[in-house]
Each structure stands twice: as structure tokens, then as C-alpha cells.
Amino acid sequence: MIVSEQYLKELLHKHYNMEKLSSIEKILGYEDQNFLIQDAEGKKLIAKVTTDLLDPYFLEAQLKAMAHLRKKDKNIRIQNVLANSDGGAYTVLEVDGNILYLRVLSYLDGTFMGDLKDCPSEVIDSLGTTLANMDLYLKDFSHPAAYRFTEWDLAQVMTCRDYLQKIKDHEKRTMVDYFLLQYEMEVMPLQHQLRKAVIHNDANDYNVLVKDGQVSGIIDFGDMVESQLINNIAIACTYVMFKKQDPLSAAQTLLKSYHRIYPLTETELSVLYYLIAARLCKSVTTSALQRSKSENVHHFISEKDAWTLLYQWIKINPLYAQNQFNLCCGYATVLGHEERDLALKTERKQVVGTNLSISYQKNLKITRGALQYLYDDKGDTYIDCVNNVSHVGHCHPVVVKTMQKQLVKLNTNTRYLHDSLVTYAKMLTATLPPKLNVCYFCNSGSEANDLAIRISRHFTKQKDVIVLDHAYHGTSTVAMELSPYKFDSKGGSGQQPYIHKGMNPDLYRGHYRYGDEHAGEKYAEDIADIIKQLSDKGTGIAAFICETLLGVGGQIPLPDGYLKAVYSHVRAAGGLCIADEVQVGFGRVGEKFWGFELQGVEPDIVVLGKPIGNGHPLAAVVLTEEIAAAFNNGLEYFNTYGGNPVSMETGIAVMNVISEEELQQRALETGNYLIEGLKKLMEKHVIIGDVRGKGLFVGAELVRNRETLEPAVPEIDVVVEQMRDRGFLISTDGPFHNVLKIKPPMVFNIENAASFLTNLDEVLGGL
Structure with missing residues (x-):
């Protein structure tokens, strides 16, 4: 029921003896109908009308809490409750079958904190003090109605998952889902250790009034609940951080003033980062839900600021945030230190093979991952520009929850029969050419390449395999034999007589270069020559295997027509064509789902690895029915955990995420932006000799001289280290280790790419 100003005037006259009112003005509210009233003497009051109140007893609880606070401190910055003519705190009316609840409160002068362009530190300090006093005074307050369920209680924030699909933007929805998962893992196990009390529960930017640089009032006890005390602080921290370049500093100011009056515990501070994220998640999911059923602008008043802060928040290392919270409250640091890392490295050398290298001169101890971000133990955040293994992002919530769910079952x-084995095999083969319709599952790309070669040798009755120079196909014995990158390197076992190296089809520094429209066919002739040489010796070939974009070989897209010509030569000689899609597949190249599709060919066998399980040990060999039938020769193929239920459910989840979040399109758009940006840097910095790639498979080759193509080493190592210091993790590849390798998780976005380009520009300019 909508209450008019005239009708309210009549009610106030009848029930509050207010005879002369100069004005009544309806003002916005979240749920109640609110009115600003003014009497003939200019005194202002607030009238609130509530309809369809589910729990009238809770309204009484709010008013008793306010009275309790007023009794503790008559100057406390909350509203007074005006009694009606019967002495009651509120008035119950029945009008046309509707029950109305009317209350009148004192008016608090001031500007809403949310309307300030920039909330100054003295206001934040004042809010911390005010909130601490309120919490301290409410410490001994209780009321049965406060022990209730409300979705706005941060202890109940997991209800947000019910509304996740209301967030239409894939990136935003995934970020919210990620933070809810972290809340589940980090906060919920500690809830029993957190102090509980009746709290205001909604010190948001439009419930806090400011005047003369101080908090002049906190209004609206409608979300009051018995919950964890730290939830109250988390909510206040959230809103003082809005519109801040350095949001963490604002939170520290509030915490410091709060802690002086009502000390917080270290356990409470340890979960504050995720509680702040939880409040933001609740805010944005509620806004998304309300869009489908409400036109009340008050429901969306903080939405833009909340999203902005969420994007800022995920870039802040949770350990760094916890450390800052600790320090401002007088507790010890929680950050790692060099001495601890030195001890860890010493222990690692004692128990782990020393030829397992560690990246970067200043080694990193990464403690957490969040989609395209990595956090270390020193409090630093890094944008991951190289870990293509985490194809859909580190700790992607959909993948993690799927794995957890299956792992607790089986x-x-x-x-044994299991539905997900068949389901995933069907999903996988549906993305491939129809003839590639049989799957074998295993645990790594190395194992998959090993199996593919074994199958090809069985099918052709031949042993010889052609690979490309500088290729890398894995760490098993057979995979190492396929990898010139390994067997030709220091300590390598050397080339086996049945392995043959084809020319690396490099259009930048190879025999045939950019501008030669027939380069693909010319490079393919090198493979034909190898086949002929073997044929002249009476030897056939089992297979030709290559990545469909060359990774370790230098981040090289294959020349147009190359695979079409090569496959023709190989098949004419009775060999099989194996496409290694371990680093390339699943939409990474943007234009197509698989790298071989860029070449317009259909392999006989496809090998899948790294991205297939988002880092979970899962890989696959997909082949034709004919080849599979020949391999079924009576000798069983069995792989204990290849195709296990957890792996299959993980694979299904990864495929669903790629599709539902349109990550192939993201790779195309972000990749195009990144490559174009790198080409602009190439015009500015002569050290960049070549930029190449497709989608989010990108390489930039650094040279000292564009004519001689002398590799820019060690200059490239300086670039990698300086980019690491700026928060960007990249690596090098290529025969001369002079190619910047950029293959980030698929959630890497244009903002990340723009920041990467800006910093790379500055680093190159300083060489």
C-alpha cells in the first residue's frame, strides 16, 4: 500500500498530536516508505511507514536496541524514537485490510557519506570510533528477534550462489563466484572462533551521515542481527573504500580507530579480506537480482562503486591485506622473509633434484592463485602472463567445486562403468572432426605423446618418426626422444637414429621468410626430402608429429599451407599425422578451437594435455576408429587413473567454462589487442625484431640488430626480471632463448594486456 503525504499528515495529527506541519516530503528508502517532515517551527523529523512486515517483533527489537544505546550514551549518534500519543515506540494501523507500522524518529543533520566526492580520513576515523562505541555498548544487549536469518548477514553470504546467474557478464560472475569459494574455504571453518554479538550490520555509505568532518549519525537498524562482530567492521570498511585509489589505506584508518576502543583479535583480522569481498559479492548479486523486478534506484545506488572495488580487491594480495590490518592494530607481520625462503631453498636442494630449476633471479614463493592473478608470501600480486596450464584461470570456482564434489563421492x-567417462569423451570428440571419435585418457601430455607414438608405430609397423627442430613434446623417455629441445641440449642423450628433424618453419629467421607466399610448401618439401631419404634406405615412417603452433621452438604460427602439404607427403608414405595440441588447443588461438584448424587440415591423431584439466593431471589421445581398432590387438591398454571420475568431471567443467564464459572469443579479442599493441611497441623499440602469434599464444622476439638478427641475450633476461618486479610473470622461449613467451590463462583481459604493454614499453625504454 502506498501512503500519500496527505494521509500521513492525518496519521501524524491523530497518533502523534502533530497539528501544524509546514511540509511533508517523500524521500527514497530501500524498503520502508520514508518521509521528511517539518513543523511550523522548522524542526525536522523522519516518519517511516512499513507495510507487509514479516516480523513485527523484530521492529520492536530495533527500537529497543536504539533505546539501549541511548541509555548507554545520551549523545550517541543515532536517532531518537518519538513516542506516540499512547506512549508507544511505534503505531500499528489497519487500513483496507493492510497492516501499517508507523514510527517517527529524530532528524540527524548531515550529508550521506555516499554523496561525498572523496571521504576524508577524519570522517573514516570518526566512523571507526562511532562504530566501536556502538558495538561496545551493544555487547550486553540481547533480544530474541535478533537471532534471525537474513540474507544480509555475512554469515549467510553463500546464499548469493543462488543468484549468480543473474550476473550476465561472465568475467564479473566468475570473480564473484571465486570470492564466494574463498569465503567457503577461508572464513567458514573459523566462524566458531569469531566473537558474536548483536550488530547494526549495515554501516553503508547511505546509512552514515557526515557533518563538519565527523560522523553525525548512523541510521537504519533494519538489518540488525546477531552475528560475528567482525562482520560489522567488514561492512563499514567496504564502504569507506569506495572511490579510493588506495582502498586498503582507508580500511586501515577505520580499523585503527575502532581497535583503540574495542580491540579486534588476530583471528578476526585474518578473515577480514574475504569478509569485505563477501559484502561486495552480496551487494552486486542483489543488484543483479533486483534488476529483474525493481525500478527503485536505491537498490542500485552502490552497484558501480561495488564492482570497481571488487576489481581493485582481487588485485590485492590477501596476505598483504591481512598484514596491513595486523600492523595497524599492533600485531606482528604475517609476511614471509628472505631468511625463511633461504632455509626452504636449502631444504629443497636436499630432498628435490637440483636440476629442477626455479624461475627468476629473485625466486618467488607463490602461495595463492586467483584466476589470472598470483599472490606470493611477501604480499605482492602478479598478473600471470605465461601459465597456460591453468587454461581457464587459477582456482576457477566452477572447476574447483566440480572436483571437490566428485572427490567426496568417488x-x-x-x-568400472562411470557416466562421466562417456560424457566427457562425447564432449571432446564433438569439437573435433567427425573421424576423430575415439579417446584414450591418461595423466599428462608427455604420457599422451608417448601413447600416440606407440599407437602409430603399431598401426604402421614402422618405428621412424619425424619431428621439427627445437620441438618439445614432454618428459617421458619416448617424449624426450621426440624433443630436439632436450636431446640436443647440454646433458641431452642425442638424436636417436629413428628420430628425424625437420626444418623449423620459422618465417622470421628461417630459410624462407615473411613475404614468401609459398614458404609453407617450401618448408614442407624438407619433410618430403626426409621421407625420400628414408624410402631410399628401404625405411618407412610411423608418424610426423608437431605442435600446431610451435611453443618452445619460438612461439611460431605455422606458415599458410604448411601442414596441408606436410600431411599429404606423410600420408603418401604410409605415415600418420599427429597434432600436438597440448599448449595450443581449447580455443587459445581465438579464431579456431584447435590449432590445426588454422591450417585447414584433419590429423589422424590429436594429443591433448595441459589445458584439458586446468592443471589437474589429465590428458588425452583422440584418434580415428580405424587406428583404434588396429591398436585393439589383444594387448590391453590400461591406465589406472587415466579417465578416473574426478578427472572426467574436471574435464567436463573446463569445457563448460570455456563455452559458457565465451573464452575463445576472449582469447581472440584480447589476443588481437595484445598483438597490435606489441607491434606498435616494435615501431618504437628496435630491440623487438618480430611479433607473432594467434589469440593468447604470442611471442615477441628480441634482437640486437634487425639485419643480423643477433639474439638480444642477456637483454631479454633483464626484461623478464624487470617485468617480474613490476608484477608481470613472463618467460622466454626459442632456440636462442630470445623470445618473450606470452601465454596467459584465458581469463586474461584487455585491462591486463594494456597494463602489460605500458610496463613493457617503460622497461624497454630503460634498457
Whole structure:
């Protein structure tokens, strides 16, 4: 029921003896109908009308809490409750079958904190003091109605998952889902250790009034609840951080003033980062839900600021935030230190093979991952520009929850029937050419390449395999034999007589270069020559294997027509064509789902690895029915955990995320932006000799001289280290280790790319 100003005037006259009112003005509210009233003497009051109140007893609880606070401190900055003519704190009316609840409160002068262009530190300090006093005074307050369920209680924030699909933007929805997962893992196990009390629960930017640089009032006890005390502080921290370049500093100011009056515990501070994120998640999911059923602008008043802060928040290392919270409250640091890392490295050398290298001169101890971000133990945040293994992002919530759900049910071998094995195989083969319709599952790309070669040798009755120079196909014995990158390197075992190296089809520094429209066919002739040489010796070939974009070989897209010509030569000689899609597949190249599609060919066998399980040990070999039938020769193929239920559910989740979040399109758009930006830097910095790639498979080759193509080493190592210091993790590849390798998780966005380009520009300019 909508209450008019005239009708309210009549009610106030009848029930509050207000005879002369100079004005009544309806003002915005979240749920109640609110009115600003003014009497003939200019005194202002607030009238609130509530309809369809589900729990009248809770209204009484709010008013009793306010009275309790007023009794503790008559100058406390909350509203007074005006009694009606019967002495009651509120008035209950029945009008046309509707029950109305009317109350009148004193008016608090001031500007809403949310309307300030920039909330100054003295206001934030004042809010911390005010809130601490309120919490301290409410410490001994209780009321049965406060022990209730409300979705705005941060202890109940997981209800947000019910509304996630209301957030239409994929990136935003995933970020919210990520933070809810972290809340589940980090906060919920500690809830029983957190102090509880009746709290205001909504010190948001439009419930806090400011005047003369101080908080003049906190209004609206409608979200009051018995909950964890730290939730109250988390909510206040959230809103003082709005519109801040350095949001963490604002939170520290509030915490410091709060802690002086009502000390917080270290355990409470340890979960504050995720509680702030939880409040933001609640705010944005509620806004998304309300869009479908409300036109009340008050429901969306903080939405833009909340999203902005969420994007800022995920870039802040949770350990760094916890450390800052600790320090401002007088507790010890929680950050790692060099001595601890030195001890860890010493222990690592004692128990782990020393030829397992550690990246970067200043080694990193990464403690957490968040989609495209990595956090270390020193409090630093890094944008991951190189870990293509985490294809859909580190700790992607959909993938993690799927793995957890299956892991608590069953994980066993494939000698038992399981639906997800068939489901995933169907999903996978549906993305491939129709003839590639049989799957074998294993645990790594190395194992998959090993199996692919074994199958090809069985099918052709030949042993010889052609690979490309500088290629890398894995760490098993057979995979190492396929990898010139390994067997030709220091300590390598050397080339086996049945392995043959084809020319690396490099259009930048190879025999045939950019501008030669027939370069693909010319490079393919090198493979034909190898086949002929073998044929002249009476030897056939089992297979030709290559990545469909060359990774370790230098981040090289294959020349147009190359695979079409090569596959023709190989098949004419009775060999099989194997596409290594371990680093390339699943939409990374943007234009197509698989790298071989860029070449307009259909392999006989496709090998899948790294991205298939988002870092979970899962890989696959997909082949034709004919080849699979020949391999089924009576000798069983069995892989204990290849195709296990957890792996299959993980693979399904990854495929669903790629599709539902349109990550192939993201790779195309972000990749195009990144490559174009790198080409502009190439015009400015002569050290960049070549930029190449497709989608989010990108390389930039650094040279000292564009004519001689002398590799820019060690200059490239300086670039990598300085970019690391600026928060960007990249690596090098190529035969001369002079190619910047850029293959980030698929959630890497244009903002990340723009920041990367800006910093790379500055680093190159300083060489």
C-alpha cells in the first residue's frame, strides 16, 4: 500500500498530536516508505511507514536496541524514537485490510557519506570510533528477534550462489563466484572462533551521515542481527573504500580507530579480506537480482562503486591485506622473509633434484592463485602472463567445486562403468572432426605423446618418426626422444637414429621468410626430402608429429599451407599425422578451437594435455576408429587413473567454462589487442625484431640488430626480471632463448594486456 503525504499528515495529527506541519516530503528508502517532515517551527523529523512486515517483533527489537544505546550514551549518534500519543515506540494501523507500522524518529543533520566526492580520513576515523562505541555498548544487549536469518548477514553470504546467474557478464560472475569459494574455504571453518554479538550490520555509505568532518549519525537498524562482530567492521570498511585509489589505506584508518576502543583479535583480522569481498559479492548479486523486478534506484545506488572495488580487491594480495590490518592494530607481520625462503631453498636442494630449476633471479614463493592473478608470501600480486596450464584461470570456482564434489563421492580406476567417462569423451570428440571419435585418457601430455607414438608405430609397423627442430613434446623417455629441445641440449642423450628433424618453419629467421607466399610448401618439401631419404634406405615412417603452433621452438604460427602439404607427403608414405595440441588447443588461438584448424587440415591423431584439466593431471589421445581398432590387438591398454571420475568431471567443467564464459572469443579479442599493441611497441623499440602469434599464444622476439638478427641475450633476461618486479610473470622461449613467451590463462583481459604493454614499453625504454 502506498501512503500519500496527505494521509500521513492525518496519521501524524491523530497518533502523534502533530497539528501544524509546514511540509511533508517523500524521500527514497530501500524498503520502508520514508518521509521528511517539518513543523511550523522548522524542526525536522523522519516518519517511516512499513507495510507487509514479516516480523513485527523484530521492529520492536530495533527500537529497543536504539533505546539501549541511548541509555548507554545520551549523545550517541543515532536517532531518537518519538513516542506516540499512547506512549508507544511505534503505531500499528489497519487500513483496507493492510497492516501499517508507523514510527517517527529524530532528524540527524548531515550529508550521506555516499554523496561525498572523496571521504576524508577524519570522517573514516570518526566512523571507526562511532562504530566501536556502538558495538561496545551493544555487547550486553540481547533480544530474541535478533537471532534471525537474513540474507544480509555475512554469515549467510553463500546464499548469493543462488543468484549468480543473474550476473550476465561472465568475467564479473566468475570473480564473484571465486570470492564466494574463498569465503567457503577461508572464513567458514573459523566462524566458531569469531566473537558474536548483536550488530547494526549495515554501516553503508547511505546509512552514515557526515557533518563538519565527523560522523553525525548512523541510521537504519533494519538489518540488525546477531552475528560475528567482525562482520560489522567488514561492512563499514567496504564502504569507506569506495572511490579510493588506495582502498586498503582507508580500511586501515577505520580499523585503527575502532581497535583503540574495542580491540579486534588476530583471528578476526585474518578473515577480514574475504569478509569485505563477501559484502561486495552480496551487494552486486542483489543488484543483479533486483534488476529483474525493481525500478527503485536505491537498490542500485552502490552497484558501480561495488564492482570497481571488487576489481581493485582481487588485485590485492590477501596476505598483504591481512598484514596491513595486523600492523595497524599492533600485531606482528604475517609476511614471509628472505631468511625463511633461504632455509626452504636449502631444504629443497636436499630432498628435490637440483636440476629442477626455479624461475627468476629473485625466486618467488607463490602461495595463492586467483584466476589470472598470483599472490606470493611477501604480499605482492602478479598478473600471470605465461601459465597456460591453468587454461581457464587459477582456482576457477566452477572447476574447483566440480572436483571437490566428485572427490567426496568417488575416485577410482576405469574398470568400472562411470557416466562421466562417456560424457566427457562425447564432449571432446564433438569439437573435433567427425573421424576423430575415439579417446584414450591418461595423466599428462608427455604420457599422451608417448601413447600416440606407440599407437602409430603399431598401426604402421614402422618405428621412424619425424619431428621439427627445437620441438618439445614432454618428459617421458619416448617424449624426450621426440624433443630436439632436450636431446640436443647440454646433458641431452642425442638424436636417436629413428628420430628425424625437420626444418623449423620459422618465417622470421628461417630459410624462407615473411613475404614468401609459398614458404609453407617450401618448408614442407624438407619433410618430403626426409621421407625420400628414408624410402631410399628401404625405411618407412610411423608418424610426423608437431605442435600446431610451435611453443618452445619460438612461439611460431605455422606458415599458410604448411601442414596441408606436410600431411599429404606423410600420408603418401604410409605415415600418420599427429597434432600436438597440448599448449595450443581449447580455443587459445581465438579464431579456431584447435590449432590445426588454422591450417585447414584433419590429423589422424590429436594429443591433448595441459589445458584439458586446468592443471589437474589429465590428458588425452583422440584418434580415428580405424587406428583404434588396429591398436585393439589383444594387448590391453590400461591406465589406472587415466579417465578416473574426478578427472572426467574436471574435464567436463573446463569445457563448460570455456563455452559458457565465451573464452575463445576472449582469447581472440584480447589476443588481437595484445598483438597490435606489441607491434606498435616494435615501431618504437628496435630491440623487438618480430611479433607473432594467434589469440593468447604470442611471442615477441628480441634482437640486437634487425639485419643480423643477433639474439638480444642477456637483454631479454633483464626484461623478464624487470617485468617480474613490476608484477608481470613472463618467460622466454626459442632456440636462442630470445623470445618473450606470452601465454596467459584465458581469463586474461584487455585491462591486463594494456597494463602489460605500458610496463613493457617503460622497461624497454630503460634498457
